[in-house]
Amino acid sequence: MDDIHFAVLGTGGIGRRAIEYSSSKDHLVPVAACDRDGVAIDHEGLDGDELLAATEGNIASDGGATAVKQTGEQQGVVASAQATPTETPIDDIIAESDAIDAVLIALPNLEHDFIPRVAERFAEADYEGVLVDVLKRSRVIGMLDDRAEMLEDSGITFICGAGATPGFLTGAAALAAQSFVEIEEVEIWWGVGLKSGYEDNRGTVREDIAHLDGYDIETARDLTDEEIEAIVDDHDGVIEFNDMEHADDVLLERAGICDAEDVTVGGILDVRSDEKPTTTTVRVTGRTFDGERGTNTFELDDATSMEANVNGPALGYLKTGVRRNRAGEYGVFGPAELMPGF
Amino acid sequence: MDDIHFAVLGTGGIGRRAIEYSSSKDHLVPVAACDRDGVAIDHEGLDGDELLAATEGNIASDGGATAVKQTGEQQGVVASAQATPTETPIDDIIAESDAIDAVLIALPNLEHDFIPRVAERFAEADYEGVLVDVLKRSRVIGMLDDRAEMLEDSGITFICGAGATPGFLTGAAALAAQSFVEIEEVEIWWGVGLKSGYEDNRGTVREDIAHLDGYDIETARDLTDEEIEAIVDDHDGVIEFNDMEHADDVLLERAGICDAEDVTVGGILDVRSDEKPTTTTVRVTGRTFDGERGTNTFELDDATSMEANVNGPALGYLKTGVRRNRAGEYGVFGPAELMPGF
Structure with a gap:
């Protein structure tokens, strides 16, 4: 090329x-x-x-x-x-x-x-x-x-x-889906340790906070840096997210992999350590053409950074x-x- | 489409x-x-x-x-x-x-x-x-x-x-490589349990035997079915392969993922059980742009058949x-x- x-x-x-x-x-x-x-x-x-x-x-x-x-x-x-x-x-x-x-x-x-x-x-x-x-x-x-x-x-x-999610991880889900003729569930779970990159990735942290209960993209946008710090402090720097509104679901449905509702996205963000608090994993569960049920798994090494x-x-x-x-x-x-x- | x-x-x-x-x-x-x-x-x-x-x-x-x-x-x-x-x-x-x-x-x-x-x-x-x-x-x-x-x-x-390898597994390697700017090693390891599919997949078994020490594609082609049975018996139905001449290496090099010599392919075939004798795994080890070294992993569920x-x-x-x-x-x-x- x-x-x-x-x-x-x-x-x-x-x-x-x-x-x-x-x-x-x-x-x-x-x-x-x-x-x-x-x-x-x-x-x-x-x-x-x-x-x-x-x-x-x-x-x-x-x-x-x-x-x-x-x-x-x-x-x-x-x-x-x-x-x-x-x-x-x-x-x-x-x-x-x-x-x-x-x-x-x-x-x-x-x-x-x-x-x-x-x-x-x-x-x-x-x-x-x-x-x-x-x-x-x-x-x-x-x-x-x-x-x-x-x-x-x-x-x-x-x-x-x-980017990483949905991009990388829905790509992995689409690949892992190839063993199956029908997908039951796609579970996307990420871990990010962001201590040294925190200053440089405030936008990402702000966007993640919008996924917490009680926040949305508008309220998160209006937060001052001090308010974001306070939220981070409340969680001792480690914030867990569940059932995030990530585009993974609609993008996998667009690609014909599964229904959007069969996709779950969550993860843990640690802004006080560069170690990942959990391993980023994609799990695709489905049924094979010959009637078996299984789960294919894609895991990113904890040593690979979000960046x-x-x-x-x-x-x-x-x-x-x-x-x-x-x-x-x-x-x-x-x-x-x-x-x-x- | x-x-x-x-x-x-x-x-x-x-x-x-x-x-x-x-x-x-x-x-x-x-x-x-x-x-x-x-x-x-x-x-x-x-x-x-x-x-x-x-x-x-x-x-x-x-x-x-x-x-x-x-x-x-x-x-x-x-x-x-x-x-x-x-x-x-x-x-x-x-x-x-x-x-x-x-x-x-x-x-x-x-x-x-x-x-x-x-x-x-x-x-x-x-x-x-x-x-x-x-x-x-x-x-x-x-x-x-x-x-x-x-x-x-x-x-x-x-x-x-x-097919499964090189197709599926080199695809997984290419995906897993996206964390890295330089790939050190791609290890592809497969497990196949083929009891019920043995009759139907003699060609595959024959081709695998060609990878054993002392055989090549020509000598394997000339084996009678009885000779193949004898080889299978010698291994009690479970044959391990290492350093196979699989196209995974050249195909990953073609795709610009790594050098062919950095790819190893092996696996275990069990023709007397439908259980896989080992889990099919792709491990991609590389260096990230920010200087870390890691191994991303893709695993197929043992329940998914070769077919x-x-x-x-x-x-x-x-x-x-x-x-x-x-x-x-x-x-x-x-x-x-x-x-x-x-």
Whole structure:
């Protein structure tokens, strides 16, 4: 496959790590990055090291650093010598999108329809390429589906929910399902230890809190950092989630694997340790064509970080999306739909 | 996706079960089947039940029957009322291949280049569609690659090794690899308990014996059934295999997952019990982008039969192949190449 020139919208934890991650692979070339105040574009390839070093946050790879970098008065991407301030960062990237094969949308948890509306703007500009998000919420899928025709007309292949969950783990469920002709249950259970990455992943923690009893995405968005700290303290830093509204269910139903109601998602987040509090596991229980019942299991090693399990699959699905896009397949796809599947 | 009309070359264990399996899904329609002496073709869809009932072998789904069915003087597919005798079964199917979306090649272990030559015959007839095999041997891949241009020119999407291993398990390895930027080792370990399926899967047992010390594919082919029984007896019915020449290694290298030499394949076959003698497991060890080392694991439930784990993936990859073919992607693909992958 030829080089893939990709852009990153948002330079928080996920966006920055996508740039870092891509340096491990020759054919993935980051050419644009933006946050709310600035944009960096270089179609020959951004200098990822410089951009990451100049950008606020924990970019150390030893898992131990928590330093927050800030250069002068500017914070975020404009601290990079490659970036310029702008009030229209996404439009600036759209303006150059003819030369961009794929866009990773790694924006913080804003309004529900924020990412669908970003997709709409790319479609209005007749973008032909791939958009990938790492969202987790079920309801966004429907909003994207409402725009499917518009995306198809433009020539956009939109892959939604391509991070660790739903992306990686629904992919694993779709694979594990291949022993069976009928799926009874898919159980997705994750463990995240986030001590050293906490500063860098506040958006993720905030989004997780929205799944707790008494909170929703709106109330979680309005929480101050201090209020979030208080919630974390109440749980001694270890928060368990059950029956989460994760898009895993609708994405597995879309892919024809099982009914949404047969999917359960839960997990444990520990923001005070880098050790995972529980092992991330996917269990798929079904009936074989010859009448047996069994459970296939996929387990991630506790040593693999959330960051590795978000960014690897996100860029893997991005690459697959480019292949699909070049073959003329447009519209909205969930990760599990990109898997071989009976 | 529209209905997929597929043919099966070979009505041994794998071919028959593909027909049985497809009855669980509306959109997979078996329209042709052949063995060395006969062919059955009905573009409206074969009557799978009749064909299976009339065909020699164990087709019971309770896992307990070992009856060998035979009708009159005829055995094999011609025992079906839908079939006619022929001396050119494959050519007869090629002659009708305009109306066939995909062909599952489930032929017994003949010469090394037998399946590549079958593919060649389809290409010579300008077949546009999907060919799928469930081969295990590494060296066949090269022979298919030699014919890649011919297959591409014809419009054929050839998916090789799409059964349990390499197909299902290299797919799992490709998925599990997504946590890592560098793979150190892929260990594939299978367990098969084949008591009730033994009669129906002699070809598979013969092919496995070719992996034992002192045997190769040629000497195994020339063994009489009595000699195979003697080998099985020598091992008290439980045969362990190590460092097998399975195509898993070359297929994972093709897909860019790891070097072939980093892949090991082994397993245990028990022909005297339906219980698996060991759990089928895929272990992928690698290094994450943030410097950790870990092992992701995929395990099949012991209750899932070899047949379920061959035929589910084979038909899953067949379906994926049709999607690729309709999108204009032709040539030779390993299963792991059809997975999302960084």
